[in-house]
Amino acid sequence: MTTRGFTFIADEPHSGALGDGPTPTEYLLMALASCTAQTLRQYVDYKYDTAGDITVEIDYHEPEQEGAERYLQRTITLSEEPDPDDLKVMHDIAERSPVTLLIQFAWSVRTAFVGPR
Numbered sequence: 001m002t003t004r005g006f007t008f009i010a011d012e013p014h015s016g017a018l019g020d021g022p023t024p025t026e027y028l029l030m031a032l033a034s035c036t037a038q039t040l041r042q043y044v045d046y047k048y049d050t051a052g053d054i055t056v057e058i059d060y061h062e063p064e065q066e067g068a069e070r071y072l073q074r075t076i077t078l079s080e081e082p083d084p085d086d087l088k089v090m091h092d093i094a095e096r097s098p099v100t101l102l103i104q105f106a107w108s109v110r111t112a113f114v115g116p117r
Contacts, residue, residue, distance in 0.1 A: 029058040029072070032109070035099035036074060043093050047086070052079035052116075071108035079116050087113060 001008045009021030022030065033056040040054050055077040063070050076094060094100065094111050103109065 025060065028103070029060065032056075032072065032074065032099045032103060033058045035097050036076065036094050039093055039097040040076070040090055043090065054078060069108055071110055072103070074109055074111045076111065076113050077115075077117055078113065081116060 001010055008027075010024050010027060011019030011021045012023055013019045037054050037056045040056075044054070057075045057077075059073040059075070061071050061073060074094070076090075082090065091111060091113065095109075100109055
């Protein structure tokens, strides 16, 4: 795959092997995680002198029961504890990040913030 002069490999695991690159689904999850982190980074860098680290993990939840909801669980970890009002703003910003808005047409994205690790 190529875009704007960058070349990427996408692959699916076969016969237990890992493959030569991330799967298309992994690329989608990485897009959501990186977009969320970059969007939040722009906000915290504007708002604070030092904001610490932002880590975003995305887990795909496939329903085990027929009719259950399929969704992505986004967990955002901040290395520093923000003010509760700022945390609410950050949650709203994460919910409006460009890739979140794009994929919400197809899936539910649930966001949770956890304390510093």
